[in-house]
Every structure is written in C-alpha cells, then in structure tokens.
Amino acid sequence: MEDLNKVGFCGLMHDVGKMKVPLEILNKPGSLEDYEMDIMRKHTLYGRNVLMSARNVYPGAVDVAYDHHEHLAGTGYPRGLNKTTLSIFTKLVAVVDTYDAITSDRVYQRGKPHLMALGILVKGMGQQFEANYVTQFINCIGFYPQGNLVELSSGEVGLIVEQNKADRLKPKILLIQDGNKNPIEEKILDLSLNIADASGKRYGVKQVIRPQDCGVDLAKYYQDGKFTKEYVVVG
Numbered sequence: 326m327e328d329l330n331k332v333g334f335c336g337l338m339h340d341v342g343k344m345k346v347p348l349e350i351l352n353k354p355g356s357l358e359d360y361e362m363d364i365m366r367k368h369t370l371y372g373r374n375v376l377m378s379a380r381n382v383y384p385g386a387v388d389v390a391y392d393h394h395e396h397l398a399g400t401g402y403p404r405g406l407n408k409t410t411l412s413i414f415t416k417l418v419a420v421v422d423t424y425d426a427i428t429s430d431r432v433y434q435r436g437k438p439h440l441m442a443l444g445i446l447v448k449g450m451g452q453q454f455e456a457n458y459v460t461q462f463i464n465c466i467g468f469y470p471q472g473n474l475v476e477l478s479s480g481e482v483g484l485i486v487e488q489n490k491a492d493r494l495k496p497k498i499l500l501i502q503d504g505n506k507n508p509i510e511e512k513i514l515d516l517s518l519n520i521a522d523a524s525g526k527r528y529g530v531k532q533v534i535r536p537q538d539c540g541v542d543l544a545k546y547y548q549d550g551k552f553t554k555e556y557v558v559v560g
C-alpha cells in the first residue's frame with residue numbers, strides 16, 4: 326500500500342472508537358463532566374481495539390487511533406507518550422484532526438475561523454505538534470483555502486476558487502454578492518492583478534466568513550463545479 330493511501334486510511338479510521346462512546350456523551354451540548362470526559366477519551370483505546378480485532382487492517386492505523394491525542398511533549402492522552410514513540414502518521418493526523426476539530430460546527434461549539442485555527446496550530450508547534458508538519462499543512466491549505474467564503478474590503482462577498490502559489494494572500498475569487506450582501510451576476514476577481522473596487526481602492530480580503538452567516542449554500546457551488554474549473558482572467 327502506498328504511503329498516501331496508508332495515511333488516508335489512518336485519517337479515516339482515527340476516530341472509529343467514537344462509535345463505542347454513548348451518544349448522550351458524544352452529542353452532549355454543554356461541557357462534559359469529569360467522568361464523561363474520561364469515557365470520551367477512551368475513544369482512543371476503543372479505536373485501537375476495534376482496528377486490532379478487524380482483519381487485514383493496515384497496522385499503522387492502530388497506532389494512529391490509539392495515539393492521535395498524544396502530544397510531542399508527553400502531555401496528551403491516553404498514555405502520555407512523547408515524540409520519541411509517536412509514528413509519523415500519528416503526528417500528521419494530529420495536525421489535520423485538530424484543524425478539523427477547531428473549524429467544524431459541533432453540538433457544543435460553533436466552528437472557529439480558518440485563520441484562528443492556523444494560529445492555534447502554530448502555537449502548538451514543538452510542544453503539541455511536529456513543527457515542520459504544521460508548516461507544511463499551512464503551505465498546502467494556504468491562508469485562504471479554496472471553498473472559503475470571504476468578505477472583501479469593498480464589502481462584497483466571494484468564494485475562493487483558486488489559490489495563487491506565488492502569493493497566498495492573493496487568490497482568485499468568484500464574486501457572488503455586492504456590498505449590501507445581495508446576489509450579483511457572478512464574476513471572477515484575481516487579487517494578484519491589484520484591481521481597484523468601485524471606490525477606486527485596491528481590493529483586499531477583509532475577513533473569512535461563514536456561509537450560513539450570509540445565506541450562501543456552498544454545496545450548490547461544489548455541484549456546479551465552480552471549484553474545479555480553471556479561470557483565466559485578463560487584467
């Protein structure tokens with residue numbers, strides 16, 4: 326099995342132990358009591374057991390399920406392992422899983438913005454996460470990942486449809502709402518061309534926003550292939 330397939334499998338299976346955690350704990354809207362937290366943390370052990378009892382499972386996935394909440398400094402759970410014993414795939418999955426946990430909506434918390442999640446990962450470099458893996462993750466995903474919705478300096482709203490590898494702060498954006506957040510005829514804006522908005526000021530990204538906060542159905546844009554199309558913009 327190639328390494329990419331292996332690590333992909335580890336990523337898919339890392340939380341499989343959660344199926345053994347009672348739903349009332351898994352979906353509890355408020356914070357967990359200590360005893361509930363103890364049970365929740367057992368998803369790592371449950372995951373290890375589930376994968377060990379399955380046939381023909383890539384063995385590295387057992388380690389990832391068991392160890393993905395461990396920290397390099399030995400301050401994680403369930404065993405307090407440190408960087409000397411954690412596998413490469415475990416350290417990779419820990420970075421991606423933490424990003425996902427921070428940015429996703431859960432019953433007990435609203436997902437936090439992309440840049441805030443990157444900040445938390447950077448803060449954990451060396452202590453919690455392998456520093457180089459955090460850097461590589463940020464290099465891959467960029468500051469404004471494809472599929473994110475942004476409000477521009479003009480107040481207009483657009484979707485990031487293409488990264489700009491030469492300057493991650495200047496992606497291509499599909500404009501979908503005007504400054505009053507009303508739908509407009511879609512058009513592409515390439516920030517690397519340093520175009521001015523209607524008031525004559527150069528366009529920039531003001532903030533990453535959540536689709537549900539401005540009535541945008543991202544699924545529609547995925548279905549229409551807006552994120553896989555190649556956009557050629559002439560400045």
Ligand SMILES: [Fe+2]
Nearest residue numbers: 339340393394
């Ligand atoms: Fe987990």
